[in-house]
Amino acid sequence: xxxxxxxxxxxxxxxxxxxxxxxxxxxxxxxxxxxxxxxxxxxxxxxxxxxxxxxxxxxxxxxxxxxxxxxxxxxxxxxxxxxxxxxxxxxxxxxxxxxxxxxxxxxxxxxxxxxxxxxxxxxxxxxxxxxxxxxxxxxxxxxxxxxxxxxxxxxxxxxxxxxxxxxxxxxxxxxxxxxxxxxxxxxxxxxxxxxxxxxxxxxxxxxxxxxxxxxxxxxxxxxxxxxxxxxxxxxxxxxxxxxxxxxxxxxxxxxxxxxxxxxxxxxxxxxxxxxxxxxxxxxxxxxxxxxxxxxxxxx
Amino acid sequence: xxxxxxxxxxxxxxxxxxxxxxxxxxxxxxxxxxxxxxxxxxxxxxxxxxxxxxxxxxxxxxxxxxxxxxxxxxxxxxxxxxxxxxxxxxxxxxxxxxxxxxxxxxxxxxxxxxxxxxxxxxxxxxxxxxxxxxxxxxxxxxxxxxxxxxxxxxxxxxxxxxxxxxxxxxxxxxxxxxxxxxxxxxxxxxxxxxxxxxxxxxxxxxxxxxxxxxxxxxxxxxxxxxxxxxxxxxxxxxxxxxx
Ligand SMILES: Nc1ncnc2c1ncn2[C@@H]1O[C@H](COP(=O)(O)OP(=O)(O)OP(=O)(O)O)[C@@H](O)[C@H]1O
Ligand SMILES: [Mg+2]
Numbered sequence: 001x002x003x004x005x006x007x008x009x010x011x012x013x014x015x016x017x018x019x020x021x022x023x024x025x026x027x028x029x030x031x032x033x034x035x036x037x038x039x040x041x042x043x044x045x046x047x048x049x050x051x052x053x054x055x056x057x058x059x060x061x062x063x064x065x066x067x068x069x070x071x072x073x074x075x076x077x078x079x080x081x082x083x084x085x086x087x088x089x090x091x092x093x094x095x096x097x098x099x100x101x102x103x104x105x106x107x108x109x110x111x112x113x114x115x116x117x118x119x120x121x122x123x124x125x126x127x128x129x130x131x132x133x134x135x136x137x138x139x140x141x142x143x144x145x146x147x148x149x150x151x152x153x154x155x156x157x158x159x160x161x162x163x164x165x166x167x168x169x170x171x172x173x174x175x176x177x178x179x180x181x182x183x184x185x186x187x188x189x190x191x192x193x194x195x196x197x198x199x200x201x202x203x204x205x206x207x208x209x210x211x212x213x214x215x216x217x218x219x220x221x222x223x224x225x226x227x228x229x230x231x232x233x234x235x236x237x238x239x240x241x242x243x244x245x246x247x248x249x250x251x252x253x254x255x256x257x258x259x260x261x262x263x264x265x266x267x268x269x270x271x272x273x274x275x276x277x278x279x280x281x282x283x284x285x286x287x288x289x290x291x292x293x294x295x296x297x298x299x
Numbered sequence: 300x301x302x303x304x305x306x307x308x309x310x311x312x313x314x315x316x317x318x319x320x321x322x323x324x325x326x327x328x329x330x331x332x333x334x335x336x337x338x339x340x341x342x343x344x345x346x347x348x349x350x351x352x353x354x355x356x357x358x359x360x361x362x363x364x365x366x367x368x369x370x371x372x373x374x375x376x377x378x379x380x381x382x383x384x385x386x387x388x389x390x391x392x393x394x395x396x397x398x399x400x401x402x403x404x405x406x407x408x409x410x411x412x413x414x415x416x417x418x419x420x421x422x423x424x425x426x427x428x429x430x431x432x433x434x435x436x437x438x439x440x441x442x443x444x445x446x447x448x449x450x451x452x453x454x455x456x457x458x459x460x461x462x463x464x465x466x467x468x469x470x471x472x473x474x475x476x477x478x479x480x481x482x483x484x485x486x487x488x489x490x491x492x493x494x495x496x497x498x499x500x501x502x503x504x505x506x507x508x509x510x511x512x513x514x515x516x517x518x519x520x521x522x523x524x525x526x527x528x529x530x531x532x533x534x535x536x537x538x539x540x541x542x
Contacts, residue, residue, distance in 0.1 A: 057391070057394055057395060059391070172412075172413050173412065173413070175403075175404070175407060175414055175415070175416065176407060176412060176414070178396070178400070178404070179404045179407055181394075182390065182391075182394055182396055182401065182404070183388075183390060183401075183404070185359065185385065186383070186385075186404065186456070187404075188359055189357065189359075189379065189381060189383055189408070189460075190379055190404065190405065190407040190408040190460065191407050191412075192412070232393070232395060235395060236395045236396070236397060236440040237395055237396075237397070237400075238395050238396065240395075241395050
């Protein structure tokens with residue numbers, strides 16, 4: 001019932017038969033499919049646990065939104081000229097990160113205005129490129145909303161490389177990144193915050209590339225911020241926060257993936273919905289926890 | 300002879316510094332040298348350019364014209380050897396970081412980009428925390444501290460950089476009497492080895508321990524720094540003072 005409804009909603013009635021066949025194909029391939037999906041979820045969780053923690057503590061969620069939406073331009077370019085959209089999205093999100101970083105610091109423009117403009121330009125380019133390329137509708141949805149169930153092995157390999165890159169950079173520069181995030185003025189005296197800030201934005205861009213496969217352009221910021229935001233409630237240490245949010249990310253993607261597979265609903269949205277609800281619950285729990293501690297102290 | 304040379308050595312020199320913000324002149328033609336034994340107090344009215352002057356010395360603001368020399372170089376290259384306690388410290392009170400980790404940041408001045416903190420760094424940091432009297436709260440999250448405690452964290456962080464010159468911008472405005480005494484005697488000890496530049500409005504108070512005073516109101520009102528008298532100060536502030 002539900003499946004038919006979704007099929008009709010997204011693909012129209014005449015494509016229904018194709019979809020059914022596709023489903024059989026998928027079920028035949030199930031094993032490798034599920035393995036890739038699980039791997040993609042774990043790899044994405046590592047990236048967003050680490051980089052998402054920086055995004056949350058440095059309060060640059062909006063920048064991440066700009067970067068991820070601009071990546072859509074690269075996806076469009078990939079569809080149009082028939083190369084891997086992952087490559088296109090990497091180029092576009094890196095470019096967007098650097099433009100936002102340089103323009104907002106060097107010119108007297110307000111940062112959020114610059115972000116908004118880059119966001120819109122990237123998105124528009126994507127829409128135009130995709131509308132120019134043949135047979136676009138299927139791609140449109142999988143990149144906008146993600147589809148963890150269709151991640152090819154080659155993309156898993158790319159994600160693995162990007163993850164290793166992120167882990168290496170953060171491991172080496174952890175202390176300098178911490179100084180940059182906490183106090184930029186002091187960092188000017190003991191570190192190189194302008195350059196490191198651009199590097200951090202590039203790491204965000206790479207994380208966005210990884211996450212697009214899983215939750216899509218539009219939901220990337222949710223995946224970046226929710227696990228880190230929950231982690232932040234339970235620790236006062238950035239390293240621990242990264243660790244907790246990675247674990248949470250793995251739980252969210254795995255559970256979300258299972259739910260979406262069983263009920264055959266959109267995977268990206270399921271993962272995010274599950275994480276979002278957990279976030280709300282965690283706020284409630286930590287609120288009650290603080291109240292309890294407070295009344296204990298009083299007694 | 301050698302010792303004398305070191306005692307008198309010039310650490311920092313400002314040459315004809317002018318600073319403008321959007322065409323409004325904030326500092327005009329400042330010439331000033333800081334020597335190794337100096338404990339220089341900078342006074343002047345609100346908006347007189349004291350914070351700006353400090354930031355120029357630190358290399359955080361590039362002057363419109365003029366030159367800063369720190370140990371004979373441009374401060375951009377040597378600024379890692381400067382300690383700074385800012386006047387206004389805006390930070391995120393929810394930031395997940397402990398007091399000790401904030402002070403550890405000072406140690407980034409010693410070591411390259413790949414710096415990892417070792418036992419020596421931690422010893423220096425604990426020592427700095429002890430000196431300003433906040434060792435007992437070293438594991439607290441930074442947002443849970445009071446204004447005066449945070450100022451002391453910033454002082455500890457500046458000390459942890461093991462600087463060759465120290466800058467304080469109103470470091471004592473939030474600090475209670477007892478800890479003020481502690482910090483003042485600390486500064487006197489530090490001043491045996493490095494010069495200190497301190498901005499304060501509390502003229503009566505700083506005149507008890509600084510050995511030079513600069514009156515700043517856009518221009519430097521006393522060119523030779525020492526020999527501060529009531530008249531210059533009253534001229535700088537445009538009101539009467541008791542010394
Ligand atoms: N970022 C800025 N942009 C434009 N003007 C500025 C800026 N910062 C300071 N000013 C101006 O420069 C002048 C000097 O400011 P500064 O902060 O150096 O004063 P101050 O002597 O430290 O004052 P206070 O005693 O209030 O701390 C002021 O008139 C101020 O309006
Ligand atoms: Mg000031």
